[in-house]
Amino acid sequence: MDSTLKELATKTPKKIVLLVMDGVGGLPREPGGKTELETARTPNLDALAAAAECGVHLPIGFGITPGSAPGHLALFGYNPIEFPIGRGVVAATGVAFPMKPGDVAARLNFATLDAAGAISDRRAGRIPTEKCAQLCDLLKAVSIKGVEVFVKPVKDYRAVVVFRGKGLSDMVADTDPQVTGVKPVDPAATDPKAELTARVAKDFVAQARKILASQAPANGVLLRGFAELPHIPSLQELYQLSPIALAVYPDYKGISRLVGMEAIEDLADLEAQAKALATVWDSHDFFFIHHKYTDSKGEDGDFDAKVKEIEKVDAFLPRVLDMKPDILIVTGDHSTPAVAKSHTSHPVPFLIAGEGVRADGTAKFGERDCARGLWGTISGQMLIRIALSYTGKLKKFGA
């Protein structure tokens, strides 16, 4: 099917906007109650839903709880099972680090270790990004024979390390035990071909420990998601799109770059995203707008704050509509119900609005109303195909 789609793809001037409220899907906080989205006052989204084709989507498949990277890959039309993306790669591309084939990247979290070497805080007291950048600079002193080491700050206590050298492999297990009170795990190869990489990572951790000894609360490092660069065909290659990402958070810029999108740097908030959208409108035909905080508040378990984030996006919506996109998709990459404080597998509501849609009169942009929309429950990987065909970007198949 992928090669068929590629053959059918054709360039048109029509414009598609994909507006993602991260983790927007939710759950009621009490039996019989409403979800976050159902609770939110969203007059703009509701009006749009009534004139749109609505449904709910499963980003990866029934029962699969998507991580952020695969959830977005699905929305970009890829099968995330076919294109696994490690956390390290997401982090590296997120800060625009130019990874090369054979490089191995890992997410590096600064952490607090006690006198015995056990983890007392997995997030190093959530140090600010500026401090993180200073510490990354210090880690330039790490020296490993035959291997180049790059350490780049990401956000707060999060950084990324990239190892470059011959014969490296990403088959190395996380050193973050995910709990406090125990020592970080030594880097261990999960495949014999990664023995060298595990030794390199172990050397790096040991040297980092010495360099950071006096830097409490950030006196240790935890490594997660060792990963090599995957080969993903780009959205240009597949669909002849000129896509651009308008995301505040580095990871989402990273995922976007992996599928060939440009990504605008230094967008602080929805206001900046709205202005940037107008600026790049004429030069692109696919616009991915990402709002992170619906997910963050869900992860925090803060139902009311998540409702407010949804309402912010509702207030932002007219700025998108002002651009008159030919097709506008509004959805999420997965559900993050505040009551769950985590991603879940629940279907995610979506709407497809624009010219040439069969308005289904959905009364409210919410999980249960959308599930009764025209599309019912479909794969999240199909949304972009529908948008492409509605904008004439997929030619007729066969005579």
Add this chain to the structure above:
Amino acid sequence: MDSTLKELATKTPKKIVLLVMDGVGGLPREPGGKTELETARTPNLDALAAAAECGVHLPIGFGITPGSAPGHLALFGYNPIEFPIGRGVVAATGVAFPMKPGDVAARLNFATLDAAGAISDRRAGRIPTEKCAQLCDLLKAVSIKGVEVFVKPVKDYRAVVVFRGKGLSDMVADTDPQVTGVKPVDPAATDPKAELTARVAKDFVAQARKILASQAPANGVLLRGFAELPHIPSLQELYQLSPIALAVYPDYKGISRLVGMEAIEDLADLEAQAKALATVWDSHDFFFIHHKYTDSKGEDGDFDAKVKEIEKVDAFLPRVLDMKPDILIVTGDHSTPAVAKSHTSHPVPFLIAGEGVRADGTAKFGERDCARGLWGTISGQMLIRIALSYTGKLKKFGA
């Protein structure tokens, strides 16, 4: 799955009718409006829908706009991606030309060329079929060493040419540039193994030009859709059916023959189709009835005329019901909204009526009512399976 279905298939006397309104799916002509089907007064279809299982189907897949041949293949239960059918084959089988393996067929359109050899009318002033037949007769004078050439009239300015000889291939590009004011493209091989065929086709075009020199407006030919016969397992082979097609247009007879159907010749209209249905009722168990003009009027952009065509089929429906089919499917092969003037990827409404269905009370046979029917949105390739099983033609799987 195909081999499983084949193993489960069993012959029963029960009868299935598949009634296809070509391109029936539509769109409202103004925001908040109704589609062609929703607008049409269809008391018979509506009554049937209420007592049927309704839904909408995607003939090929999400975002894929079906051509006529693949759209029908899907309704006959095949995956059109797996069985690509070239336009030439559709045309040749449509006029009951007995293609053999190794033959290469192409659609031949008579066209008007100006003094400089540029195309001034790609349809030769839409000459009538009788004139087309005379011109095809003239082209019998073409002589190419080692290759037999057959030219058969199809309809109006449309004909088909079949080349028979050793070492031919269908990897030849269209000579129709799809625009006027330029010369026809020379036949070119898209694969080295088709060099001979390209030379043969070039020779044919040159000789045709001479023969037709005095036949303006039909003084040139355009070739499209070079194609060899695909191997498609027949409906008899797969499901032990005795299928027959009742179609007015040649192409649909052609597609039907490709899957092993008989096809009745010389059916002028729905009245003739109704009479033929009664005639062949006892000798067959699968009846494909095709109505072309819903699509034609959609392609013309004539909303009201498409509505009328739907109403004609509604008036025809009692003639089918009189035969008391065990299962009756009413649907389309794709959408052709008048506002789009072309095929689109929008889901196509269907109803499955007969004994042993779960009547879903759908109030109106229309896109949006059907989308809320019991089946929701499914693949068009599944409809025949449902019909086969409801008529006992697929045995239980497993103990």
